[in-house]
């Protein structure tokens with residue numbers, strides 16, 4: 509997709525260096541950062557310079573490439589893979605990508621390992637782009653149908669950033685929107701601000717602006733009244749881990765949006781590539797939910813009057829804060845899962861029909 513009219517991907521590999529767009533600086537500064545070591549990759553994932561389930565997976569895959577460049581040694585590579593998996597707990601794509609890389613590299617001799625690792629990390633990225641494009645074409649049918657019935661602009665509500673910045677290109681939740689826009693269908697997006705890190709305001713609105721898609725940022729609590737007023741036609745969100753039962757883990761606050769959508773008879777779709785399916789987990793209580801530093805709540809960053817990035821405290825100094833980063837939306841509140849293979853019911857039967 510585009511930034512300032514120029515095409516970008518979120519991650520690429522050039523001259524033995526991994527290039528990323530530092531998302532902690534968006535929307536104020538556009539900085540391309542070099543990752544040169546596996547430690548750089550871990551830092552970048554932990555501190556959310558890269559974020560979003562598919563992009564975290566891709567960064568971990570290239571992290572293993574960097575580990576091999578640093579030290580072509582099996583025990584170093586194994587430790588790197590373990591450390592990468594630990595860098596963020598909820599998005600299953602991280603473990604999926606590391607395990608896929610390690611399987612591909614197992615038994616490969618040291619003279620060939622780097623070439624094979626680069627090839628596999630590149631394939632993970634190309635596959636993600638292809639899957640996200642297909643998610644878009646499958647989800648486009650939903651938007652098209654609403655548009656035909658309504659004969660007016662389709663209002664989509666989304667939460668967090670499941671856009672191209674969270675993947676390699678296209679995004680998951682945004683891909684149907686981008687495809688609809690390309691087809692000339694009028695769409696408008698309600699963008700949940702997504703406190704505490706404001707991925708909606710800082711990233712989703714930013715990338716929609718760059719693609720010329722009308723959007724309006726709303727406080728996270730506004731979705732309910734907009735749904736009651738008939739101003740939301742469909743909700744489409746992403747996911748960090750969809751378990752075998754069809755229950756969906758996504759950015760904190762997603763569950764409340766799904767409840768409000770159910771109460772107002774508004775379709776609530778979740779868009780995901782198959783790399784986000786955790787086939788092994790069948791009880792949502794076993795999903796590790798990341799708890800992040802409470803400073804992300806108590807402090808806020810923005811531009812000061814001199815256009816300098818500044819972080820300020822917004823809570824009473826003595827107050828405690830708690831920062832759970834994800835929640836789980838039970839499958840019964842999900843209208844359907846939009847995947848690269850088609851749209852299915854959010855249930856083990858639905859998933860199995862498409863994927864097994």
Ligand code: MRU
Pocket residue numbers: 559560561562599667668669670671674675679680681707745746747748758759833
């Ligand atoms: O904490 P983040 O910003 O990594 O959370 C991202 C999300 O919750 C996205 O919705 C999810 O990863 C899907 S990305 C296509």
